Amino acid sequence: MESTSEKIIALERSALDRWIVMNPDGYLELAAPEVTYFDPYQERRVDGLEALTTLLAPIKGMQLPFTEPRYEMIAPKVQQYGDVALLTFNLINYARMRGQEESVLSRWNSSEIYRRVDGRWKLVHSHWSYVKPAVQPAQ
């Protein structure tokens, strides 16, 4: 029997596997209507699946500016409180740029909050941020 922890991590990995080849559908299919979202590129929190779809849908099918993308999910941890499961992990993205040796593209902190509705886990909040961005934000 798969534990909740294993199940949540598998859901996240299935979305990430598609995301790294420029397909946001895995995340959009997991998201609940009331999903809220933060990433480093937005001026404000993004509220709701419609707004998130508008934001992420254009990524689909973009040309990858690298080859052989892969990721390492570091120390995924699930805190479960009844029908809410909070998944946190660090992520390192790797790829080959212009045929060169594999290098690190980016390092992330990730918080993904899932809620169980009618037996299915749906994403109700997602927060992506850079590990140690080199400088403070512009003012």
Next chain:
Amino acid sequence: MESTSEKIIALERSALDRWIVMNPDGYLELAAPEVTYFDPYQERRVDGLEALTTLLAPIKGMQLPFTEPRYEMIAPKVQQYGDVALLTFNLINYARMRGQEESVLSRWNSSEIYRRVDGRWKLVHSHWSYVKPAVQPAQ
């Protein structure tokens, strides 16, 4: 009767009011033993109240490098699922540097996840990140 939303926002504000004058005790008192934590300065997720205390306690009593600190909490939103409440907001920190006019110190995305235990809301996860850091992280 105070709503859960009002209550959670008031708890967060009480911790922030102390935080901006270099007192982390508000957050440490709110945190649950199993709290997990991300901010832009750590290489990895911080796990547990003991580790968080070690990280934040030295801040206490540091000299403020500015005067008249204040913050603006933008569009706080609470998603409540039973005994779990997810608070998200953007935050802008302001202060006067060396007697000059007030300026923006930093802009944040914030996700604060609270869990109700024995009638008290405790912080089980906290994720702070910069809005639009000027550059990607060093590799």
